[in-house]
Amino acid sequence: MGVTDAPTVRRPFFRRKKTCPFSGSNAPKIDWKNTRLLSRYISERGKMIPSRITAVSQKKQRELAKAIKNARYMALMPYVSNEIDTGRGSRR
Amino acid sequence: MPYYETVFIARQDLTEAQVKDLTEQFSKIITDNGGKIHKTENWGLRMLAYRINKSRKGHYVLIEVDAPSDAVIELERVMRLNEDVIRSLTIRQNQLSDEPSIMVEKASDKDDNKKFKYSKEKKEEAA
Numbered sequence: 001m002g003v004t005d006a007p008t009v010r011r012p013f014f015r016r017k018k019t020c021p022f023s024g025s026n027a028p029k030i031d032w033k034n035t036r037l038l039s040r041y042i043s044e045r046g047k048m049i050p051s052r053i054t055a056v057s058q059k060k061q062r063e064l065a066k067a068i069k070n071a072r073y074m075a076l077m078p079y080v081s082n083e084i085d086t087g088r089g090s091r092r
Numbered sequence: 093m094p095y096y097e098t099v100f101i102a103r104q105d106l107t108e109a110q111v112k113d114l115t116e117q118f119s120k121i122i123t124d125n126g127g128k129i130h131k132t133e134n135w136g137l138r139m140l141a142y143r144i145n146k147s148r149k150g151h152y153v154l155i156e157v158d159a160p161s162d163a164v165i166e167l168e169r170v171m172r173l174n175e176d177v178i179r180s181l182t183i184r185q186n187q188l189s190d191e192p193s194i195m196v197e198k199a200s201d202k203d204d205n206k207k208f209k210y211s212k213e214k215k216e217e218a219a
Contacts, residue, residue, distance in 0.1 A: 032183075033099075033154075034194040074099060074181050075140035075150070 018055030022064075030063045032070035035077055042068065046081040093127065095188045096157050096164050100171055100180035101150035104137065111151045114176060118155060121167050127159020130188050135195045144178050152195070156188050 022030065028037055041049050041056070041064055048068055051061040071077040098118075102111050111134065119129045135152035144150065157164070164182060171180045 031194060036194075070181060070183070072141070074179065075101065075142060075144060078141040081141075 020055060020057040020060060022060040023057050030060065030067050032067040032074070033076070034067075035071055038064070038068050038071055038077060042077070044081065046078045093158050093160050095130070095185040096159060096182055097185050097188075098155045098157065098164075098167065098171075098180060098182040099152060100155075100177045101140070101144070101152055103176050103178055104147045104149040104151070106151060106176055110176070111153060114174075115153050115155065118167055118171065121170055122155075122157050122159050122163050125159065125163030125166055127157050127163040129155065130158050131156040131190075133193060133196055147178070150178060154193060154195070156185070158188065 021027065028034075030037070032038070041054055043049055048065060051058065056064060068077065072079050100118075102114055106114070115132055115134070119132065122129060131154070133154040135154065137149050138152050140148055140150050157167075168180070168182055171177045
């Protein structure tokens with residue numbers, strides 16, 4: 001994470017405030033057809049990653065969940081991807 | 093009138109011509125009931141992420157319409173009855189985009205081997 005100034009009190013966990021990737025001005029629009037964007041928010045097994053890890057805001061996380069479920073229903077994304085996937089999934 | 097976006101998957105053993113006139117048939121339902129076709133896109137034969145009643149591939153077609161709700165209800169009823177359509181999803185949109193959907197850009201910029209046909213019917217053509 002680069003050299004951060006030595007905090008006076010020892011911080012249990014790094015404190016960098018992660019911003020929601022969807023709330024910026026030119027943020028990408030969440031669309032259930034955009035599987036490349038959605039696949040960044042699912043694990044290798046195809047499960048959704050919780051927003052406390054991806055720092056997505058609650059409102060956008062609900063939109064994201066709905067889009068992922070629609071994409072799964074329309075067979076654009078797997079409900080569960082088995083081990084031998086191409087490993088393209090996001091590394092958490 | 094509200095905007096709707098319908099994507100349906102047709103069975104894999106249909107020919108391109110059959111998929112084309114399936115799309116025409118659905119578009120005719122919309123225009124008969126007072127709707128307007130904004131855009132039609134054929135994403136071609138694509139691999140499904142999982143098997144849907146024994147088939148592994150399917151023809152994806154996107155239709156964006158500006159239609160009253162009963163036109164869309166009729167469209168969904170016909171799609172449910174039709175055996176060639178194995179799955180369909182209709183979503184209400186708040187605004188229609190003119191440029192091609194993500195599927196089309198992704199396919200055209202990276203030339204993968206999947207057969208791809210893109211038919212963009214302009215509004216005036218449909219009107």
